[in-house]
Amino acid sequence: xxxxxxxxxxxxxxxxxxxxxxxxxxxxxxxxxxxxxxxWSLMGDALAHSIVxxxxxxxxxALPYAIGALFAGLLASLSMVIVKQKTKLREDATIGLIFTxxxxxxxxxxxxxxxxxxxxxxxxxxxxxxxxxxxxxxxxISIICLIILCLKWKDLVAVFFDENHARSxxxxxxxxxxxxxxxxxxxxxxxxxxxxxxxxxxxxxTPGATAYLLTDKFSRLIMIAVALGTSTSAIGAYxxxxxxxxxxxxxxxxxxxxxxxxxxxxxKYGLIKRKVIVHG
Amino acid sequence: MNSIIELHDVSVTYPNGQSALKAVSSxxxxxxxxxxxGANGAGKSTLFKAIxxxxxxxxxxxxxxxxxxxxxxxxxxxxxxxxxxxxxxxFPVLVEDVVMMGRYGHMGFLRRPSKDDRKxxxxxLDRVGMSDFKKRQIGELSGGQKKRVFVARALAQGSxxxxxxxxxxxxxxxxxxxxxxLFRSLASEGHLILVSTHNLxxxxxxxxxxxxxxxxxVAHGPVETAFTEENLIKAFGGMxxxxxxxxxxxxxxxxxxxxxxxxxxxxxxxxxxxxxVEKITQPGDKT
Numbered sequence: 256x257x258x259x260x261x262x263x264x265x266x267x268x269x270x271x272x273x274x275x276x277x278x279x280x281x282x283x284x285x286x287x288x289x290x291x292x293x294x295w296s297l298m299g300d301a302l303a304h305s306i307v308x309x310x311x312x313x314x315x316x317a318l319p320y321a322i323g324a325l326f327a328g329l330l331a332s333l334s335m336v337i338v339k340q341k342t343k344l345r346e347d348a349t350i351g352l353i354f355t356x357x358x359x360x361x362x363x364x365x366x367x368x369x370x371x372x373x374x375x376x377x378x379x380x381x382x383x384x385x386x387x388x389x390x391x392x393x394x395x396i397s398i399i400c401l402i403i404l405c406l407k408w409k410d411l412v413a414v415f416f417d418e419n420h421a422r423s424x425x426x427x428x429x430x431x432x433x434x435x436x437x438x439x440x441x442x443x444x445x446x447x448x449x450x451x452x453x454x455x456x457x458x459x460x461t462p463g464a465t466a467y468l469l470t471d472k473f474s475r476l477i478m479i480a481v482a483l484g485t486s487t488s489a490i491g492a493y494x495x496x497x498x499x500x501x502x503x504x505x506x507x508x509x510x511x512x513x514x515x516x517x518x519x520x521x522x523k524y525g526l527i528k529r530k531v532i533v534h535g
Numbered sequence: 536m537n538s539i540i541e542l543h544d545v546s547v548t549y550p551n552g553q554s555a556l557k558a559v560s561s562x563x564x565x566x567x568x569x570x571x572x573g574a575n576g577a578g579k580s581t582l583f584k585a586i587x588x589x590x591x592x593x594x595x596x597x598x599x600x601x602x603x604x605x606x607x608x609x610x611x612x613x614x615x616x617x618x619x620x621x622x623x624x625x626f627p628v629l630v631e632d633v634v635m636m637g638r639y640g641h642m643g644f645l646r647r648p649s650k651d652d653r654k655x656x657x658x659x660l661d662r663v664g665m666s667d668f669k670k671r672q673i674g675e676l677s678g679g680q681k682k683r684v685f686v687a688r689a690l691a692q693g694s695x696x697x698x699x700x701x702x703x704x705x706x707x708x709x710x711x712x713x714x715x716x717l718f719r720s721l722a723s724e725g726h727l728i729l730v731s732t733h734n735l736x737x738x739x740x741x742x743x744x745x746x747x748x749x750x751x752x753v754a755h756g757p758v759e760t761a762f763t764e765e766n767l768i769k770a771f772g773g774m775x776x777x778x779x780x781x782x783x784x785x786x787x788x789x790x791x792x793x794x795x796x797x798x799x800x801x802x803x804x805x806x807x808x809x810x811x812v813e814k815i816t817q818p819g820d821k822t
Binding site for chain 1: 587588589608609610611613614615617621622623626627628629632633636637639640644645646672688692
């Protein structure tokens with residue numbers, strides 16, 4: 256039995272998959288704590304799709320695709336901010352408008368240059384087949400994001416909570432917002448390669464949403480979210496070995512199960528506790 | 536140090552062409568409570584935003600203690616208490632976290648609170664009577680308690696100038712009274728307090744000076760001289776309920792004094808006396 260459980264660790268690619276997933280899961284979870292507070296939960300989704308034209312162009316110009324992706328991600332998030340500020344469109348319309356525009360531009364580029372890239376590989380992502388060069392990119396991006404987030408998380412909370420007040424205590428609100436979107440775009444690029452576009456969304460929502468049910472203190476919320484994101488990602492990657500399944504699917508399913516448990520049993524905001532308050 | 540706000544010919548026109556403020560010039564001194572009075576859409580919030588540098592005046596400029604706004608904000612000279620609806624009350628922060636955010640400008644790169652910061656937070660919470668609630672999530676508070684937390688945040692910031700946007704909206708009378716007492720004692724310590732309100736009746740009870748605006752500055756001066764029926768009508772136009780009871784409506788003797796009640800649905804302003812020389816009356820006044 257023990258032998259069977261340890262079997263995945265005999266393979267280098269599995270060990271790599273486990274710790275890279277954990278790192279990416281932790282970074283995405285950190286960002287999810289912020290995203291879900293602003294009605295920006297679908298921003299991860301939007302960015303993951305907006306990255307496509309950047310990737311396609313990067314391949315066309317023979318640049319590292321992470322640069323193209325990051326650039327496209329930033330451009331997309333800035334466009335969203337500008338459209339949001341200058342029009343009365345709602346958040347969801349803004350996000351939907353921009354990301355479909357970028358995504359279709361990406362498809363257009365790919366269809367004109369069919370030889371240029373295998374976009375499929377980027378959009379679906381597969382941690383088990385990732386090359387060492389790509390691992391290096393993913394790891395560097397994640398570590399840099401985590402370091403910056405650990406240094407500046409309080410400033411970001413202040414900006415997200417009350418922008419005007421943040422300005423009045425002398426914080427550089429616009430610079431911090433740009434910083435956040437840069438980190439978000441970068442983390443999307445990293446997560447794309449490990450779990451693929453569809454599941455990036457989940458990794459950037461579920462851990463934060465689960466933690467939100469469990470605490471009222473933001474510092475604790477981040478800790479819970481990161482712990483959940485990291486552990487579910489590592490365990491999901493590990494378990495995928497036995498089922499010969501896609502790690503991304505496993506990771507997000509695990510996160511969803513934990514969310515459901517919190518949804519029912521959370522000490523203060525759980526379904527059961529609420530019922531008790533209502534009836535008793 | 537002087538904590539003066541200087542407004543030089545400040546006009547604000549929004550990008551859609553709508554003019555929100557027209558050539559407002561004034562000087563506000565420390566140790567004084569100012570009431571900023573005007574109807575909805577008269578530019579009260581815009582004036583606040585211009586003072587805080589959140590909107591750029593189309594013409595004119597603002598100086599705070601002789602400095603550019605950006606510099607003044609860096610030095611934590613001004614703090615701002617937002618309207619209740621501007622805040623996301625579901626945000627997962629505790630009362631003490633919110634008040635601690637007032638200290639960020641005093642902290643280093645990592646915003647790690649020092650002993651002084653913690654002390655400032657607990658003193659500010661004490662001062663508004665919210666110490667018992669410091670571990671509560673902000674959405675669990677009543678309207679008055681919410682307001683007091685944000686006033687505590689402004690106190691923790693340690694600014695000499697405090698701007699409050701409609702602090703009495705959605706607040707019970709007891710909180711209103713305790714806030715007014717707090718403003719009084721802050722003013723006597725040399726703070727400059729600027730309060731926007733459309734609650735006419737409470738203005739005479741706590742403001743030293745009043746600024747009436749209707750896009751332009753209609754009047755600015757001590758309550759006794761500036762807060763007159765004539766100026767109020769200029770500032771509010773037809774938006775006020777206006778009741779006048781002349782002497783003959785009130786009694787049968789020769790007394791010709793009249794009562795005027797001005798209200799925009801909150802606490803009314805009551806003027807009483809000979810026509811033209813009516814005085815502001817307050818609950819409990821003997822006339």
